[in-house]
Structure formats: C-alpha cells, structure tokens
Amino acid sequence: MNALRAWPQLAAPTVLIVAAGLLGSLTDRASQIYFISALVSVAFVVALYVFVGNSGVVSFGHISFVAVGAWAAGVLSVPAEEKPATMPNLAGFLRDTTVGNVPSLAIAAAVGGVFALVAGLALMRLSGLAAGIATFAVLEITNNVLRYTDKLGPGLNVFSSVPETTGLLQATVGAVLVVTAAFVYQRSRFGRQLRAARDDPAAARAVGISVYRQRLVAFAISGVLAGFGGGLYVHLLPTGADSLYLDLTFITLAMLVIGGMTSLWGAVVGALAVSGLDSLLAEAENGLDLAGRTIDLPAGTRIVVVGFLMGLVLVVRPSGLTGGREFSLGRLRPQRPAVVQEESS
Amino acid sequence: MTTVVASFVRDVVDPQVQIDAIGLGAVYALMAVGIGLVFGVLRLVNFAYGQLIMAGAFALALASEWDWPVWAGIVLCFAVVLALSVALEWLVFRPLRLQSPAVMLVATFAVAFLLQSIALLWFGPLGKPAASLVTLNRPVTIGSLDVRKVTIVAIVVAAICLVALVLLLERTSIGLHMRAASMDFTTARLLGVRANRVIASAVLISGVLAAIVAVMLTIQFPLVTPGFALQDTIIVLAGVVVGGMNRLFSATLGGFAIGYVSGLLGGALPTDQSQYLPSLLFGLVILVLLVRPAGVFARGGGPVERV
Numbered sequence: 268m269n270a271l272r273a274w275p276q277l278a279a280p281t282v283l284i285v286a287a288g289l290l291g292s293l294t295d296r297a298s299q300i301y302f303i304s305a306l307v308s309v310a311f312v313v314a315l316y317v318f319v320g321n322s323g324v325v326s327f328g329h330i331s332f333v334a335v336g337a338w339a340a341g342v343l344s345v346p347a348e349e350k351p352a353t354m355p356n357l358a359g360f361l362r363d364t365t366v367g368n369v370p371s372l373a374i375a376a377a378v379g380g381v382f383a384l385v386a387g388l389a390l391m392r393l394s395g396l397a398a399g400i401a402t403f404a405v406l407e408i409t410n411n412v413l414r415y416t417d418k419l420g421p422g423l424n425v426f427s428s429v430p431e432t433t434g435l436l437q438a439t440v441g442a443v444l445v446v447t448a449a450f451v452y453q454r455s456r457f458g459r460q461l462r463a464a465r466d467d468p469a470a471a472r473a474v475g476i477s478v479y480r481q482r483l484v485a486f487a488i489s490g491v492l493a494g495f496g497g498g499l500y501v502h503l504l505p506t507g508a509d510s511l512y513l514d515l516t517f518i519t520l521a522m523l524v525i526g527g528m529t530s531l532w533g534a535v536v537g538a539l540a541v542s543g544l545d546s547l548l549a550e551a552e553n554g555l556d557l558a559g560r561t562i563d564l565p566a567g568t569r570i571v572v573v574g575f576l577m578g579l580v581l582v583v584r585p586s587g588l589t590g591g592r593e594f595s596l597g598r599l600r601p602q603r604p605a606v607v608q609e610e611s612s
Numbered sequence: 613m614t615t616v617v618a619s620f621v622r623d624v625v626d627p628q629v630q631i632d633a634i635g636l637g638a639v640y641a642l643m644a645v646g647i648g649l650v651f652g653v654l655r656l657v658n659f660a661y662g663q664l665i666m667a668g669a670f671a672l673a674l675a676s677e678w679d680w681p682v683w684a685g686i687v688l689c690f691a692v693v694l695a696l697s698v699a700l701e702w703l704v705f706r707p708l709r710l711q712s713p714a715v716m717l718v719a720t721f722a723v724a725f726l727l728q729s730i731a732l733l734w735f736g737p738l739g740k741p742a743a744s745l746v747t748l749n750r751p752v753t754i755g756s757l758d759v760r761k762v763t764i765v766a767i768v769v770a771a772i773c774l775v776a777l778v779l780l781l782e783r784t785s786i787g788l789h790m791r792a793a794s795m796d797f798t799t800a801r802l803l804g805v806r807a808n809r810v811i812a813s814a815v816l817i818s819g820v821l822a823a824i825v826a827v828m829l830t831i832q833f834p835l836v837t838p839g840f841a842l843q844d845t846i847i848v849l850a851g852v853v854v855g856g857m858n859r860l861f862s863a864t865l866g867g868f869a870i871g872y873v874s875g876l877l878g879g880a881l882p883t884d885q886s887q888y889l890p891s892l893l894f895g896l897v898i899l900v901l902l903v904r905p906a907g908v909f910a911r912g913g914g915p916v917e918r919v
Contacts (some may be wrong), residue, residue, distance in 0.1 A: 326716055389902055396657060397905045400853040403846065404894035411894075415887040451904060513842075517725045536742050567733040574726030581719040582707045 277450040279594035280535040288439030305542030306438035310445045312522045316490035316534035323465035329403030331409035332490040334511040336375035336497025341426040344371040347426045356417040368432040372498040378495015387486035412510035425507035433503040521577040527587025532594040623880035633875025635763035637868040638770035643848040644867020646821035648860045652794030653814045659720040662845030663727035668693040668826025669836040676744035690823040697819030739837030748831045762831040850897045856907020865909045902912035
C-alpha cells in the first residue's frame with residue numbers, strides 16, 4: 268500500500284525529465300544544448316538534494332565532487348594520442364589509460380563517492396556553521412589543487428578533445444538514473460532515519476539513530492551522484508576549474524532552494540524551472556524576437572535575475588516553489604508543510 | 613627536508629613577513645568584527661559582507677575617475693556602503709529574521725552573488741582602477757624594513773576601531789542592549805530591549821567597518837573588480853568560525869589569526885608552492901574545526917547540538 272502510494276513521487280519527476288528530453292529532441296541543434304544542460308543540472312541539484320534535503324545541513328562543497336568526477340572522466344576519456352599535446356605533465360597512470368564513455372561515467376561516480384566518503388568521515392563530525400564552513404573549505408581546496416596541479420589534468424586550461432557524448436539521450440538517461448537513486452535512497456531505512464534526525468535530532472537519537480553515520484551515508488551517496496553529474500558535464504562542454512567553482516555552487520544551491528529544499532520533486536522542478544529561465548535569458552542576451560519586439564539584454568543579466576529570484580523566493584516563500592513537498596496525486600487534501608529544522612547553533 | 617623546514621622557519625620569523633602578516637590580520641580582524649556583530653544579534657552569517665566592501669571600493673574607483681579629492685571619495689565610499697547595508701537589512705535580513713540559519717546562510721549567499729553580478733553588469737569583468745589612493749601604498753623604510761604606509765595605517769586604524777568598539781559595547785546603553793541581545797534575544801526583548809534598534813545599530817556599525825576595510829583594501833589592491841574582497845570574505849568567514857562565533861571577542865581573534873597565518877604562509881612558502889596557499893590554509897581550518905568545533909578561542913562547550 269505504502270509503495271503504491273509513493274510511486275507518483277518517482278513517476279512525476281521522471282515524466283518531467285523525459286518530457287524535457289523529448290521537447291529538446293523536437294528543437295533545432297542550437298537550442299538542444301539548453302535542454303541538455305538543463306538535464307545535467309537536474310543531476311547536480313538532485314545530488315545536492317540527497318544530502319541537503321534529507322539532512323537539513325547546507326553543503327557548499329558538493330561542486331568539489333562534481334569537479335573530481337569531471338576531472339576523472341575527462342582525463343581518462345581524452346584520446347591517448349592527444350594527451351601529450353594538451354596535458355603534457357600528466358601522471359603515468361592517467362597518461363596511459365583511456366576508457367570509453369560509459370566506463371568513464373562509472374569511474375566519475377566512483378571517484379566522487381570515494382572522495383565524499385573520505386571527506387565526510389571528517390566533516391560529518393561537525394554540525395551547524397562549522398559544517399557549512401568546512402564544506403566550503405573542501406571546495407576551496409579541491410578547486411585550488413585541480414587548478415594548479417597539471418599532473419592530474421589540464422590545470423589552468425579547459426579540457427579539450429573530450430568526446431562530446433552527452434547528448435539528449437545520455438543526459439535524459441543520466442538524470443533519470445540520478446533521480447531514481449535519490450528516490451530509492453530516501454525510501455530506504457537510511458533515508459528515513461536521516462530525515463527523522465533532521466526533523467527532530469533529540470527524538471531520533473533517543474530511538475538509537477546515529478546521526479553521524481546517517482549523514483555520512485547520505486554524503487557519500489550524494490558524492491557518487493555528483494561525481495556522475497560531473498562526468499556528464501565534462502562530456503558536454505569544454506570544462507575547466509573556473510566553471511566548477513563558486514558560480515556553479517551558487518546556481519546549484521539556488522535551483523534547490525527555488526524548487527524547495529526538502530523534496531525530490533522540488534529539486535527537479537527547481538533545476539528545470541531555473542534552467543528554463545536561464546536559457547531564455549541567455550537567448551535574450553544574444554537578442555531574442557518576442558512578439559515582434561527584439562529584446563536585447565546586456566551580458567550578465569542571467570545571474571542577476573536568478574539571484575534576484577532566489578532572494579525573492581527565500582523572502583516570500585522560503586519552502587520553495589513546491590513548498591518542499593513531494594508530488595502527490597491527492598493534492599487537494601490539506602497537508603502540513605515540510606519544515607527544515609537545522610540544529611540550534 | 614631539514615633545509616626546507618629551516619628556510620621556512622627563517623622566513624616565518626623574518627620581521628618583514630611578520631609585519632605584513634600583522635597588517636593583513638588587522639584588516640581581517642575588522643571584517644571579522646563586522647561579520648560577528650551582525651551574527652551576534654541576528655544569528656545570521658553575512659556572506660554578502662565582501663560585496664559591501666566591493667561596493668565601497670567601486671565608489672572609491674569612481675571618485676578617482678571623476679577626479680574627486682581623496683576625502684570626498686572616502687565620504688562617497690562610506691555613503692554607498694552604509695546605504696547598501698541599511699537596504700540589505702530592510703529587504704533581506706528583516707523578512708528572514710525568523711527563518712532557520714540554513715535558509716539565512718543561503719539567502720546571504722544569493723545576495724552576495726546578486727551584488728557581484730550587478731557590479732559585473734555595471735563595470736564589466738575588468739573593473740576599474742582607483743588611482744588616487746596609491747600614494748599610501750608606498751613603503752617607508754624603518755631600519756632595514758620596508759613597511760608600506762597602509763600597513764601602519766591598517767594596524768593603527770584596526771586598533772582604534774577595536775578600542776572604540778569595546779568602549780561602545782561596554783560603556784553605552786546601546787552597547788549593553790547589543791550584548792544582551794546577542795546572549796539571548798528573546799529574553800532581552802522581554803526586558804525592554806528594542807529589537808529593531810539593536811539590529812539597526814549592529815548593521816550600521818558593521819557597515820562602517822566594511823567601509824573602512826574597503827578603503828584599506830583599495831589602497832593595497834587598487835584594481836577594483838566585481839570579485840573584489842570575495843576571497844577575503846570567505847577566508848574571514850572561515851576564521852570567524854574557527855575562532856568561535858559565540859562571542860565577538862573570539863570571532864575577532866579568529867579573523868586576526870587567519871589573516872596572520874595566511875600572511876605568514878604567504879611569506880614563507882617557497883615560490884613554486886605558493887599557489888597552494890589556499891589549500892594549506894583551508895586544510896588547517898578543517899583540522900582546527902575537527903579538534904575544536906566550537907572555536908579555538910571559545911569558552912566552554914559552545915554550540916554543540918542540544919539533545
């Protein structure tokens with residue numbers, strides 16, 4: 268019965284993702300890139316949601332898992348004969364190994380997960396502000412190391428000649444995989460225990476839930492998904508350390524907050540809604556014909572609008588567009604709003 | 613290995629490195645006070661603090677472009693930063709006062725990005741030079757040391773500000789109210805402390821400090837870009853948390869300490885390693901947080917999860 272009632276919570280986001288993929292396949296090639304990057308954003312935001320939504324602890328560090336995933340997949344899938352030219356100082360193993368598309372994504376997920384697990388062993392001991400700052404520290408360190416270590420990748424340059432395999436199909440399948448993993452996790456006993464700890468840490472401890480262990484599990488799983496997302500990303504665009512840093516951290520968090528931090532539905536809706544708006548604005552920056560009038564916005568308008576929107580949502584509707592609730596067919600019944608409760612600091 | 617360590621130690625105790633590190637620590641301490649004051653009364657970590665400083669720096673750059681005298685530029689800088697602080701308090705902090713710390717943190721993160729991208733739209737990615745203040749960046753030679761004038765100014769100004777702030781907090785009634793509010797806001801209100809007044813004063817003082825920091829950072833780094841002071845704010849935030857957010861004193865010490873350590877590392881790291889300074893610094897931050905999650909200089913247990 269329970270399982271039956273829960274299926275729309277997975278079906279609705281999946282339908283939305285597939286719809287976005289199908290819609291993208293109807294447009295011309297130039298516009299498809301918007302749909303593909305929207306679907307990759309879904310992967311990032313859902314990965315972040317698995318930790319932030321279920322634990323109630325904000326993480327600024329998830330883009331570091333995206334970054335190591337992108338680095339792993341990128342370095343290993345550049346054709347061997349191109350490596351000496353673009354990445355001359357690569358370490359031996361990375362220089363001599365080249366893998367295909369699917370293995371590179373799997374490796375990206377594994378690397379992201381292992382990194383998150385190791386970082387989480389330390390970070391999950393912290394809570395509140397200390398945890399927030401420590402995740403930020405991880406982002407700073409990761410970015411700094413990847414940017415300046417040319418043994419590991421392109422260093423200050425962007426990746427070149429990574430096969431561009433993330434088309435509509437791969438992005439759609441990837442996003443659906445990530446959403447399914449997040450759904451399975453949050454229905455599992457681990458996910459339930461973590462959400463119990465989020466809503467009432469004292470009561471959760473009283474029934475024997477280890478908050479540390481549950482947070483660590485969520486952190487590692489979201490690291491796997493973020494690494495996988497990074498793999499998708501590096502196969503989409505020429506990626507470098509700059510594109511996997513503060514701006515991406517901001518936009519990913521913004522998407523999650525705008526959609527609603529506490530539900531999978533909110534994560535997917537937020538990612539697609541903000542990406543949609545962002546693409547529209549990007550077109551407008553290049554000059555857009557709308558109802559006979561040409562709109563030409565100055566470059567940089569996008570992030571102003573998204574930042575403004577995020578502020579507005581936080582002030583007017585802090586639980587996000589979806590109210591932080593899962594999709595449900597019985598929407599007409601009044602439901603209690605979901606509340607994120609962070610531990611007192 | 614031993615020679616590396618030896619040269620590192622020699623560089624660390626080098627007076628030139630020391631004075632520069634203290635100068636950086638002084639500026640960061642002022643930023644820490646600005647962040648810590650607002651945190652005390654609002655429980656809000658103001659991520660957008662660096663963008664207040666950036667706005668002030670752009671005011672200085674514009675004033676220098678318009679050939680205003682230096683004092684007029686500084687007045688403009690103060691006006692811009694204070695106006696922006698008050699606007700932020702009205703538009704963002706006030707409506708969010710009752711939200712959870714997580715929501716407030718994300719909100720100020722959004723504000724930071726909003727302000728930065730507005731600056732990007734307005735001034736472009738290359739920024740503007742603030743040429744009129746450069747004279748203060750010239751060194752004076754004391755004995756064998758080349759001390760930049762601004763380092764002396766920074767240390768003196770920081771000392772004056774901190775003393776003034778201690779007097780304000782200890783000797784005036786608004787200071788008493790602020791201290792009471794940062795210990796327990798609800799009880800303080802019950803005892804007749806006016807919430808809006810306390811918050812407004814904290815925001816104003818923190819704005820004044822941001823303007824002062826804007827002037828000093830602009831002297832040292834005259835090219836003002838939209839990312840101005842962003843990295844500094846992240847470092848100071850880490851320092852404040854490492855020091856201990858519960859008390860203004862420990863937060864300030866934390867800010868000074870991270871500036872000082874960062875200055876020492878910057879001066880002592882061999883040149884081919886110096887690009888890894890942020891990694892070292894933030895690695896230290898994580899280590900220290902693991903040992904003392906409530907803060908190095910915090911008294912007692914601090915903000916442990918209440919069970």
